[in-house]
Amino acid sequence: MVFIVDDDEAVRNSLRLLVKSVGLPASTANSAQEFLASYDPAHAGCLVLDVRMPGMSGIELQQQLNQRGAVIPVIFITGHGDIPMAVEAMQQGAFDFLQKPFRDQDLIDRIQRALEKDRLSREELTQRSRIRERRESLTPREREVLDLVTSGKPNKIMAADLGLSQRTVEIHRARVMEKMGASSLAQLVRMALDLQEPQTGAGK
Amino acid sequence: MSKTTSADDLKALLDAAVDGIVLIDRRGIIQVFNRAAEGLFGVAAAEVIGRNVTVLMTENDGGLHDEHLKKYMDTGVPQIIGRGREVIARRKDGSTFPAFLSVGVVEGSEPTRFVGLIQDLSDRRWAEEEARRLQERLWQVSRLATMGEMASGIAHELNQPLAAIANYSQACDRLLGQPDADIAEIREALREITGQAVRAGEIIRKLRGLATHSDSESEPTNMNRLILELADLVRSSTKVHDIQCDLDLGHDLPDLKIQPAEIQQVILNLVRNAIESFPSDGSGARRIVIRTASTGQGDIEVSVSDNGPGVASDIAPCLFEPFCSSKDKSAGLGLAISRTIIARHGGTLKYQPNHPIGACFIVRLPCSCT
Numbered sequence: 001m002v003f004i005v006d007d008d009e010a011v012r013n014s015l016r017l018l019v020k021s022v023g024l025p026a027s028t029a030n031s032a033q034e035f036l037a038s039y040d041p042a043h044a045g046c047l048v049l050d051v052r053m054p055g056m057s058g059i060e061l062q063q064q065l066n067q068r069g070a071v072i073p074v075i076f077i078t079g080h081g082d083i084p085m086a087v088e089a090m091q092q093g094a095f096d097f098l099q100k101p102f103r104d105q106d107l108i109d110r111i112q113r114a115l116e117k118d119r120l121s122r123e124e125l126t127q128r129s130r131i132r133e134r135r136e137s138l139t140p141r142e143r144e145v146l147d148l149v150t151s152g153k154p155n156k157i158m159a160a161d162l163g164l165s166q167r168t169v170e171i172h173r174a175r176v177m178e179k180m181g182a183s184s185l186a187q188l189v190r191m192a193l194d195l196q197e198p199q200t201g202a203g204k
Numbered sequence: 205m206s207k208t209t210s211a212d213d214l215k216a217l218l219d220a221a222v223d224g225i226v227l228i229d230r231r232g233i234i235q236v237f238n239r240a241a242e243g244l245f246g247v248a249a250a251e252v253i254g255r256n257v258t259v260l261m262t263e264n265d266g267g268l269h270d271e272h273l274k275k276y277m278d279t280g281v282p283q284i285i286g287r288g289r290e291v292i293a294r295r296k297d298g299s300t301f302p303a304f305l306s307v308g309v310v311e312g313s314e315p316t317r318f319v320g321l322i323q324d325l326s327d328r329r330w331a332e333e334e335a336r337r338l339q340e341r342l343w344q345v346s347r348l349a350t351m352g353e354m355a356s357g358i359a360h361e362l363n364q365p366l367a368a369i370a371n372y373s374q375a376c377d378r379l380l381g382q383p384d385a386d387i388a389e390i391r392e393a394l395r396e397i398t399g400q401a402v403r404a405g406e407i408i409r410k411l412r413g414l415a416t417h418s419d420s421e422s423e424p425t426n427m428n429r430l431i432l433e434l435a436d437l438v439r440s441s442t443k444v445h446d447i448q449c450d451l452d453l454g455h456d457l458p459d460l461k462i463q464p465a466e467i468q469q470v471i472l473n474l475v476r477n478a479i480e481s482f483p484s485d486g487s488g489a490r491r492i493v494i495r496t497a498s499t500g501q502g503d504i505e506v507s508v509s510d511n512g513p514g515v516a517s518d519i520a521p522c523l524f525e526p527f528c529s530s531k532d533k534s535a536g537l538g539l540a541i542s543r544t545i546i547a548r549h550g551g552t553l554k555y556q557p558n559h560p561i562g563a564c565f566i567v568r569l570p571c572s573c574t
Contacts, residue, residue: 008364010365010399010400011364011367011368013396014367014368014370014375015371017371017372017375017379018371018372018374018375018378020375021374021376021379021382052443052444077367079360079363079367100363100364100366101366101367101369102370103370103374104370104374104375
């Protein structure tokens with residue numbers, strides 16, 4: 001879904017038609033507040049947003065979304081062409097910035113790329129939560145083993161650290177691999193690294 | 205013992221005077237003609253003494269003079285005696301010049317004699333004309349400056365309809381390339397394109413309206429309509445600066461006989477000042493309100509108020525004087541010019557602080573209704 005937010009009715013409606021003409025679903029809002037009121041982070045898509053609007057500006061909306069931890073990619077459109085604002089927007093994590101009037105292909109390209117990016121981000125998020133769930137399902141002892149294994153400790157050292165027999169450690173290790181759904185040590189390490197990745201802001 | 209007589213003294217006095225001095229009898233015959241008068245009229249005293257003073261006037265004024273003289277002699281009621289008036293004086297060579305004539309009666313003269321003082325007003329006239337010409341030029345420059353400052357706001361305003369037109373037409377292009385194109389939808393889009401083109405045209409028209417020379421005639425104008433015409437242009441400027449602009453228009457306002465372009469100029473000037481009063485890095489809701497109201501005494505008030513920092517107390521006393529400005533790059537003439545324009549319409553322009561914060565400028569214009 002392409003979300004379009006612009007206080008100018010003509011621009012809003014014309015954008016909606018343009019998006020529709022390439023076969024994408026579009027939804028419009030005439031203010032940042034209206035958009036926020038009905039926004040659900042579970043909705044996949046991208047946001048096409050005017051920078052300056054009465055009430056909450058586009059930049060302020062972006063900040064609000066960042067605060068909520070939203071990852072929806074944001075494409076700013078502006079009739080002003082101010083560079084400081086463009087820089088601010090990009091630093092705050094905007095996906096892209098376009099000046100009105102623009103060529104339709106320019107916007108559509110960016111929308112397509114933003115939608116793809118959103119899809120990938122969501123996949124990553126689901127992946128990560130899946131891994132987290134699996135980790136939650138481990139017993140505390142198994143979690144200890146997971147941390148030690150992924151930090152590169154061989155069984156012998158782990159056994160000494162945990163005060164267990166090597167045999168016990170091996171059993172724990174096998175169960176960890178099974179529960180985490182990892183088919184190799186390398187894969188397990190990758191999962192552990194994924195979990196450590198810091199959360200990114202909206203649009204990044 | 206002085207060698208000179210009182211007659212010599214008198215002659216010296218007369219010839220030292222800057223203004224022309226003429227003495228006439230009750231029939232208007234010139235008896236005394238001083239040196240300054242010789243210079244003013246380009247004629248020697250000997251040539252005019254004994255002739256009627258009307259030779260120094262245009263035909264029109266000459267006729268009037270005879271009338272006035274006769275009337276005074278008959279009735280004793282002075283017309284210009286003791287007061288004086290402006291006349292067109294005529295030189296020997298036929299050329300004329302504007303003059304101020306004061307006439308007095310020689311006290312106790314028997315038969316009655318009159319003394320006239322003639323002051324050449326040519327220089328003063330020229331200076332007045334020059335000042336008026338410069339003032340016109342200043343207003344024109346100020347008008348252009350206002351337009352220039354609104355340029356970025358106007359550019360943005362034009363971008364909106366242009367963007368909409370670009371989007372719609374490109375969308376139509378794509379839609380027409382699809383096998384099951386919805387013709388009704390495409391047609392609707394084409395109508396929108398027309399509408400947006402008209403919208404852009406309106407903005408240009410309003411801008412051009414601002415540019416017209418203020419030689420326009422005064423016409424009965426509805427103040428609310430005037431402000432609504434300005435609203436789009438004003439909003440484009442305020443939007444650029446993240447300022448909300450609201451209109452609070454009164455009801456049943458009588459029409460005013462004004463020069464619309466000049467009054468619009470004043471309002472735009474006040475709005476521009478309000479916009480510039482906000483600090484560039486400030487935060488918080490910025491608001492400008494344009495209000496119109498009938499005062500109930502037959503006047504109309506138009507006020508421009510803002511919630512900016514207001515006018516500093518050290519600037520307030522000289523606010524409306526030329527070259528008093530708190531801004532570096534401003535000449536400080538805007539309010540002075542605005543006040544003059546309003547005064548020319550018989551109105552007033554005043555400042556008062558806005559509550560709780562900000563500035564409020566109030567224009568009061570008299571209604572033309574009698």
